[in-house]
Amino acid sequence: MLSGSNQSSRRNLNLKTEDFIKNMNGLIKNQNYNHFIALFLLFLTLLCGFIIYNPVTFKAFSPFQYHTRKAKAGQKDELGLALAEASTESRTVIIAVVNKAYVEGDDKSMLDLFLDSFWHGENTRGLVDNLLLVNADHASYERCRFLRLHCYKLETDGVRFDKEEVYMSDEFIKMMWSRTLFLGQVLKRGYDFIFTDTDVLWLRNPFPRLSLNKNVDLQISTDQFNGDQWSKNNPINTGFFMIRSNKNTVQLFDLWYARKDKSAGQKEQDVLNGMLHEDVFTKLGLRVGFLDTLYFSGFCQDSKDIRAVTTVHANCCRTISAKITDLSAVIDDWKRFKRSAINETSTFENLKHQACAHSWGK
Structure with a gap:
């Protein structure tokens, strides 16, 4: 069973999701494709940035990375x-x-x-x-x-x-x-x-x-x-x-x-x-x-x-x-x-x- 507060949070999340979908449908129906595309590209940019530069799970990408040979803690000089x-x-x-x-x-x-x-x-x-x-x-x-x-x-x-x-x-x-x-x-x-x-x-x-x-x-x-x-x-x-x-x-x-x-x-x-x-x-x-x-x-x-x-x-x-x-x-x-x-x-x-x-x- 969900507690009252959890049920309320879930209802709020559902309402926000429904509002987001309605707004997106409105954008599309109104032919505001430029706004939609801009939002979508911004989302992809932020996602790629997170994947490439997240210091916890990913290393920064560099095409010349093989040149780097810096000693880390516990490794040889x-x-x-x-x-x-x-x-x-x-x-x-x-x-x-x-x-x-x-x-x-x-x-x-x-x-x-x-x-x-x-x-x-x-x-x-x-x-x-x-x-x-x-x-x-x-x-x-x-x-x-x-x-x-x-x-x-x-x-x-x-x-x-x-x-x-x-x-x-x-x-x-x-x-x-x-x-x-x-x-x-x-x-x-x-x-x-x-x-x-x-x-x-x-x-x-x-x-x-x-x-x-x-x-x-x-x-x-x-x-x-x-x-x-x-x-x-x-x-x-x-x-x-x-x-x-x-x-x-x-x-x-x-x-x-x-x-x-x-x-x-x-x-x-x-x-x-x-x-x-x-x-x-x-x-x-x-x-x-x-x-x-x-x-x-x-x-x-x-x-x-x-x-x-x-x-x-x-x-x-x-x-x-x-x-x-x-x-x-x-x-x-x-x-x-x-x-x-x-x-x-x-x-x-x-x-x-x-x-x-x-x-x-x-």
Whole structure:
């Protein structure tokens, strides 16, 4: 049974409904269609507004919503999200650092050439899914987002890395140290990674050539390989290396970066090489492997065997334009090799690297 007040409310609601229907019928009968349509459109507008913007049940719609990756309470921060998105199941990431100078060019940029190598390489296309591109300025970040890669914008207080930093210039050295600090943070988050400069062509998947032994903490490329993969007399190159995250490698990067202010005029690679010869690695209990240039080649010491080469680094070269010119020649040789019959060719043809040789005179 309904109470008296409920019955009265129901009668009032019925009367109001009847009045509304009568008024609407009157509008229609009087041909006031414009008023009717206006009321109807207003109703639809209010309804759509409620559906789209109701903060309780719906999220505001945006066609660019996929660009937003803000950390919510209890979630990872921006770096944590970027690493998680790029990581393999075993928490391994491929990391490269770029700035505006590396993503722009008259014809082809360094980044374009770097990504081309993944496209033309053997078993390398899928590795782009595990590539995290660290952007030193806004222009390179925008380019990275446009290419739909995994991107992270590296903020460095008071420093702008938005132009080409010529080898061994003051800004070049600052950029290298900024990179070292960042990579140390990645290790502290428990991620193993391959670091690669973008002037390294990935012609084959490098993982089969890298040791899977977890007791090997660091595997690093060399400018001149002396034949012994465990010899610290190999001159190291920090443009390509694989490192495992553990307390010893974290401590190594902390000690390495701590030497920044006491190493004026030295790039971070020189400082690390000094630590190697001071037996800092040994004292930390680190096992280091040095990569054979037969497989991890570079312009300082070319691999003559195109059937074995895995990566090619434009080391011993001063400018970006020279690197692009000579690496493009390597890509051309690689394409020729892939088109050729089995065993028809086994060597690179363009090993003079003339643009890089001339870059030192600039």
